[in-house]
Amino acid sequence: MRNIELREAIREAMQEEMRKDPLLFYMGYDIGEYGGEFRVSKGMFEEFGKRRVQDTPINENGEIGLAVGAAITGCKVIVEIPFMDFIPMAMDAIVNQAAKFNYTFAGQKSVPIVIRTAMGGYIRAAEQHSQCFENWFVHVPGLKVIIPSTGYDAKGLLKTAILDPDPVIFIEHKFMYPMKSDVPEEEYFIPFGSADIKKEGTDVTVIATSYMVHLSLNVAAKLEKEGISVEVVDPRSLVPLDEEKILESVKKTNRAVIVHEAHERGGWGGEMAAIIADKAFSYLDAPIKRVGAKNAPIPFPKELEEFILPSEASIEASIRATLS
Amino acid sequence: MATEQVKSQIPIKDFDKITLLKMYEGMLKIRMFEEREKDLIQTEQEGFAHSYVGEEAIAIGVCANLREDDYISSTHRGHGHMIAKGGDLGKMYSELYGREDGYCHGKSGSLHIADFDLGVLGANGIVSGGIPIAVGAAYSAQLRGTDQVSVAFFGEGAMNQGLFHEAANMASVFQVPVVFVVEVNHWQCGVRYETVYHPSVINNIAIRAQSYGFPGENIKGNDLLAVYNAAKKAIEHARSGKGPYLLACYTYRVETHFMGDIDIRPKEEVDEWKKKDPITGIEYRMLEEGILSGSDIEDIKDKVSQEVESAIDFARKSPKPKPESALDHVYVKFP
Numbered sequence: 001m002r003n004i005e006l007r008e009a010i011r012e013a014m015q016e017e018m019r020k021d022p023l024l025f026y027m028g029y030d031i032g033e034y035g036g037e038f039r040v041s042k043g044m045f046e047e048f049g050k051r052r053v054q055d056t057p058i059n060e061n062g063e064i065g066l067a068v069g070a071a072i073t074g075c076k077v078i079v080e081i082p083f084m085d086f087i088p089m090a091m092d093a094i095v096n097q098a099a100k101f102n103y104t105f106a107g108q109k110s111v112p113i114v115i116r117t118a119m120g121g122y123i124r125a126a127e128q129h130s131q132c133f134e135n136w137f138v139h140v141p142g143l144k145v146i147i148p149s150t151g152y153d154a155k156g157l158l159k160t161a162i163l164d165p166d167p168v169i170f171i172e173h174k175f176m177y178p179m180k181s182d183v184p185e186e187e188y189f190i191p192f193g194s195a196d197i198k199k200e201g202t203d204v205t206v207i208a209t210s211y212m213v214h215l216s217l218n219v220a221a222k223l224e225k226e227g228i229s230v231e232v233v234d235p236r237s238l239v240p241l242d243e244e245k246i247l248e249s250v251k252k253t254n255r256a257v258i259v260h261e262a263h264e265r266g267g268w269g270g271e272m273a274a275i276i277a278d279k280a281f282s283y284l285d286a287p288i289k290r291v292g293a294k295n296a297p298i299p300f301p302k303e304l305e306e307f308i309l310p311s312e313a314s315i316e317a318s319i320r321a322t323l324s
Numbered sequence: 325m326a327t328e329q330v331k332s333q334i335p336i337k338d339f340d341k342i343t344l345l346k347m348y349e350g351m352l353k354i355r356m357f358e359e360r361e362k363d364l365i366q367t368e369q370e371g372f373a374h375s376y377v378g379e380e381a382i383a384i385g386v387c388a389n390l391r392e393d394d395y396i397s398s399t400h401r402g403h404g405h406m407i408a409k410g411g412d413l414g415k416m417y418s419e420l421y422g423r424e425d426g427y428c429h430g431k432s433g434s435l436h437i438a439d440f441d442l443g444v445l446g447a448n449g450i451v452s453g454g455i456p457i458a459v460g461a462a463y464s465a466q467l468r469g470t471d472q473v474s475v476a477f478f479g480e481g482a483m484n485q486g487l488f489h490e491a492a493n494m495a496s497v498f499q500v501p502v503v504f505v506v507e508v509n510h511w512q513c514g515v516r517y518e519t520v521y522h523p524s525v526i527n528n529i530a531i532r533a534q535s536y537g538f539p540g541e542n543i544k545g546n547d548l549l550a551v552y553n554a555a556k557k558a559i560e561h562a563r564s565g566k567g568p569y570l571l572a573c574y575t576y577r578v579e580t581h582f583m584g585d586i587d588i589r590p591k592e593e594v595d596e597w598k599k600k601d602p603i604t605g606i607e608y609r610m611l612e613e614g615i616l617s618g619s620d621i622e623d624i625k626d627k628v629s630q631e632v633e634s635a636i637d638f639a640r641k642s643p644k645p646k647p648e649s650a651l652d653h654v655y656v657k658f659p
Binding site (some may be wrong): 023051052054057058061062063066067068069070071072073074075092093096097101102103104105107108109110139141144165166191192193201203204228240244275 | 397445
């Protein structure tokens with residue numbers, strides 16, 4: 001098995017599908033000769049040419065609007081918005097247009113676009129380059145929200161996303177692009193709505209996404225030495241959500257900690273907690289705990305950023321709280 | 325701009341009779357559709373609808389130059405565009421009644437009547453929302469290797485959105501076959517256009533095209549022949565690979581912002597524009613040139629009126645959608 005970087009896995013998913021479908025194109029700024037702000041698209045301009053790897057002006061709303069127009073007239077489109085912080089510029093195109101076309105026009109046209117974007121902090125990028133907005137999209141009917149934590153998952157899920165007839169928000173993590181994982185040579189797809197148990201355990205279930213999966217796994221390894229057995233479940237897709245596998249885990253361990261990097265207030269952790277409380281209340285031996293960024297913008301200096309964002313220490317504290 | 329435009333200065337002899345009659349009938353269809361709708365929405369329907377009365381020459385003059393496989397994107401004031409692109413009146417009224425036979429199965433109403441088989445890429449409730457969609461369709465046409473053209477209809481209010489700038493700039497740098505048609509109807513809901521356009525450009529909105537490097541033209545939007553000729557040129561320009569084109573069609577929103585809304589406009593202003601009505605304008609020319617007689621006009625009006633009435637009957641008889649159908653079409657595939 002090869003061990004490749006997250007950015008390579010994502011690139012391969014796009015290349016494989018673009019080689020199959022000449023009407024699939026990729027657009028965004030800096031994806032052409034420059035190779036992408038995170039070097040995800042390196043070499044693709046050379047392979048597919050400028051019409052299919054289309055550098056755009058910096059105009060997020062316009063480019064996603066353009067993608068919608070192309071997608072309802074026979075093309076498929078991958079749009080790259082390098083920082084999720086820039087997505088607010090495009091909320092009309094995503095929320096009012098892409099998410100609603102199939103519904104509004106009663107199934108006349110769906111919008112097969114994938115919006116790839118990178119969320120997250122831990123890179124000292126300050127308030128406007130560190131945010132996680134997945135919750136906004138979870139809230140909007142019509143969108144699918146995919147949030148992988150490994151290169152393997154990213155590749156299989158992105159290939160599924162590209163072939164999916166609905167608009168997909170595909171959320172990567174800036175900090176994780178160089179992170180390596182085992183990715184097979186042969187083609188594979190990962191279906192939406194299938195959570196993955198990243199580590200089995202018996203005492204407490206941690207439900208985490210993206211980079212938080214890795215922090216949680218580190219905490220689980222540490223606690224294992226003390227005899228505390230933590231199960232780490234990665235939903236991988238927030239919409240659709242694999243409730244069954246998550247609830248099954250909670251019913252087994254009787255405890256749940258939900259970890260996301262997005263701010264705690266209004267985060268999907270609240271939704272997850274509500275689902276667990278609604279459907280597995282009688283199995284719980286402790287209150288459900290949530291870990292998220294503190295409710296303040298993400299500041300620049302290391303000490304301040306670390307104070308705001310979730311850490312191994314804050315995850316560990318919440319796990320211990322459910323066990324005490 | 326556009327103060328004496330009842331009589332077109334364009335020689336009507338250059339037009340063939342079939343095209344003229346088709347356009348005339350199309351304008352009447354929009355007019356009668358909207359006049360009946362104005363009554364129906366305040367009596368037996370619910371919700372809001374925005375009248376295209378007074379602006380008919382634009383949709384008709386532009387769409388008369390389009391093929392069925394060409395695209396348009398439309399606005400909240402979109403009934404006229406749909407009819408001009410060949411929309412079925414029965415399905416349109418059904419949508420306005422919120423019935424199953426509507427274009428959107430009754431789910432979406434006036435703001436969203438669209439028929440994708442006719443190349444109508446949505447009527448959009450978000451001001452300027454449809455503009456980049458038309459550009460995307462033009463981009464797609466190029467990638468698919470067709471010679472389809474895409475037209476974005478929008479009002480001068482939409483032209484002040486950043487999205488117009490984004491769409492126009494991308495259309496220009498990507499050189500895609502799109503024609504931007506701005507319907508300068510003088511009122512941005514309850515704000516007069518003088519409030520939102522600088523005096524130096526207000527009568528020359530087409531000048532904005534210059535900054536994107538494509539042609540723009542100011543047109544008397546109530547003069548059907550002028551619109552037709554300008555659209556012909558613009559659409560040929562786009563279809564032949566020369567890139568985008570902007571047509572600024574000066575017209576007037578004869579009705580209130582939505583049917584049944586309050587009216588803050590001076591009566592004299594509205595009356596002045598009613599004198600420049602696009603339909604009576606073309607009627608006058610056709611009578612003058614002997615293309616039509618008075619009784620021909622009556623016959624056409626009767627025919628269109630019957631078509632409108634039978635479409636209303638069709639809609640009234642259409643079943644109401646089941647409440648649970650409100651959950652259909654959220655996704656194509658879930659999970």
